[in-house]
Amino acid sequence: MILNIAETCGATRALGPGLRAVAWVQGCPFHCRGCVAPDWIPDRPARAMSPEELTEELLADPGVTGLTFSGGEPMEQAAGLAEVARLARTERNVSLLCFTGHRLETLTDRPGPAALLAQVDVLVDGRYVESRNDGRGLRGSDNQRIHYLTDRLRGHDLEDSPRRAEFRLRDDHTLLVGVPSPHVHAAWKRLTEQPSREKEPS
Numbered sequence: 001m002i003l004n005i006a007e008t009c010g011a012t013r014a015l016g017p018g019l020r021a022v023a024w025v026q027g028c029p030f031h032c033r034g035c036v037a038p039d040w041i042p043d044r045p046a047r048a049m050s051p052e053e054l055t056e057e058l059l060a061d062p063g064v065t066g067l068t069f070s071g072g073e074p075m076e077q078a079a080g081l082a083e084v085a086r087l088a089r090t091e092r093n094v095s096l097l098c099f100t101g102h103r104l105e106t107l108t109d110r111p112g113p114a115a116l117l118a119q120v121d122v123l124v125d126g127r128y129v130e131s132r133n134d135g136r137g138l139r140g141s142d143n144q145r146i147h148y149l150t151d152r153l154r155g156h157d158l159e160d161s162p163r164r165a166e167f168r169l170r171d172d173h174t175l176l177v178g179v180p181s182p183h184v185h186a187a188w189k190r191l192t193e194q195p196s197r198e199k200e201p202s
């Protein structure tokens, strides 16, 4: 079982309670207008990782207390991610938060998604609607629902909490971590879509 992973982040406080490691999968069947991660929509090869490799990477920071799966569309690789969650929990008692563009009701009778849902503590479901990005909570737009599938993270108000976003500078690209408000998203687009300027001769 091989996962197709767009990016990982070893430790952040921008995608759920506590210190969390994040995996974003490559490929999404939806094409939401204004998607914050359009490069991760195409179903193309990215990083091929076994569940064991991804688990090891996500647990590398000993301070991490939770995992977040996003994308792309995690339910497209649900069986592999379920295995990552299972492996991670044999080593550490991490919480699991997962984003999906699907609605919860449509997932429960499919084997892969059902296996992943059995591990998830909080599911954020539904398509992103750009005009309904109200800048609040751990969801891109207010039509998306936050399901507490276990009691583990129930004490955290994920619907109305202030948002946090981080820009990470990598060797050859910049990574946005978090659920951006419209203001932050616009700043991010200006930053990443700016044409590179050639040095003018003096």
Ligand code: SF4
Binding pocket: 028, 029, 030, 031, 032, 035, 036, 037, 038, 041, 071, 072, 073, 100, 101, 127, 128
């Ligand atoms: S479901 Fe998420 S990743 Fe997929 S297009 Fe919509 S916003 Fe982007």
